Amino acid sequence: MELNDRSSLLAHLETRRSGRPRDMVAPGPDAEQLAHILELAARTPDHGKLVPYRFVIVERDQRQALADLFARALFDEDPDAHDAKVAKTLDKAHHAPALIVLVSSPVRAHKIPVWEQELTCGAAGMNLLHAVHAHGFVGGWITGAQAYHPMVTRAFCEEGERIAGFFFIGSPCQPLEERDRPDPSELVTRWEPPRD
Numbered sequence: 001m002e003l004n005d006r007s008s009l010l011a012h013l014e015t016r017r018s019g020r021p022r023d024m025v026a027p028g029p030d031a032e033q034l035a036h037i038l039e040l041a042a043r044t045p046d047h048g049k050l051v052p053y054r055f056v057i058v059e060r061d062q063r064q065a066l067a068d069l070f071a072r073a074l075f076d077e078d079p080d081a082h083d084a085k086v087a088k089t090l091d092k093a094h095h096a097p098a099l100i101v102l103v104s105s106p107v108r109a110h111k112i113p114v115w116e117q118e119l120t121c122g123a124a125g126m127n128l129l130h131a132v133h134a135h136g137f138v139g140g141w142i143t144g145a146q147a148y149h150p151m152v153t154r155a156f157c158e159e160g161e162r163i164a165g166f167f168f169i170g171s172p173c174q175p176l177e178e179r180d181r182p183d184p185s186e187l188v189t190r191w192e193p194p195r196d
C-alpha cells in the first residue's frame with residue numbers, strides 16, 4: 001500500500017465516529033453506494049465461512065410501517081407510556097435517510113461456536129460503519145428496547161436469529177462531537193505465563 005493511502009486510512013481510523021440518528025439529514029447513500037457499503041461490510045473475518053448475519057434494508061416509504069410496529073411494541077410493553085416516550089419511539093423509525101437492520105443469523109449445532117459467529121456479525125457491523133464513513137456519510141449503530149421486543153424481532157428475524165442493531169446512515173446536520181475514548185494504558189497488559 002502506498003504511503004498516501006496508508007496515511008488516509010490511518011486518518012480515517014483516527015477520525016471516524018458515529019453520529020446521532022436524530023441528527024442525520026440528506027443526503028444519504030444512493031442505491032449504488034448502499035450496495036457498495038454492504039459489500040464492504042461483508043468483508044469480515046468469518047470462521048468456517050458461514051456468513052452468520054444478513055442485512056435488511058428498510059426503505060424510506062416503509063418508515064411509517066416501522067413506526068406503527070414500534071408503537072405496537074411500546075404499548076405492549078408499557079400500555080401507559082407517556083406522550084413524550086411515544087413520540088420519541090415513533091420518531092426513531094423516521095430518523096436518517098437510510099436504515100439497515102443487521103440480523104445475527106448463526107448456524108446452530110455447528111462445530112464453529114455461536115459465540116464466534118456472533119463476533120463475525122459484530123465485525124460486519126463495525127465494517128458497515130467504516131464503509132459508511134469512507135463513502136462520506138455518517139452512521140449510527142443503535143439497538144434500544146425495540147431490538148429485543150418479540151413483535152419487532154418477529155418482523156425481521158427467523159427462528160434463532162436476533163437483531164444486532166439498527167444502522168442509521170445519512171449526513172450530520174451539525175459537527176460531530178468526539179466522545180471519550182478508552183485509555184490504552186488501562187486496556188492493555190502484557191501476558192504473564194503461568195508459573196507451574
Ligand SMILES: Cc1cc2nc3c(=O)[nH]c(=O)nc-3n(C[C@H](O)[C@H](O)[C@H](O)COP(=O)(O)O)c2cc1C
Binds near residue numbers: 141
Ligand atoms: C450493539 C450496540 C448497540 C448500541 N445501542 C445503542 C442505543 O440503543 N442507544 C445509544 O445511544 N447508543 C447505542 N450504541 C452506542 C453507539 O452506537 C456508539 O457507541 C456511540 O454513539 C459512539 O460511537 P463511535 O465510537 O462509533 O463514535 C450501541 C452500540 C452497540 C455496539
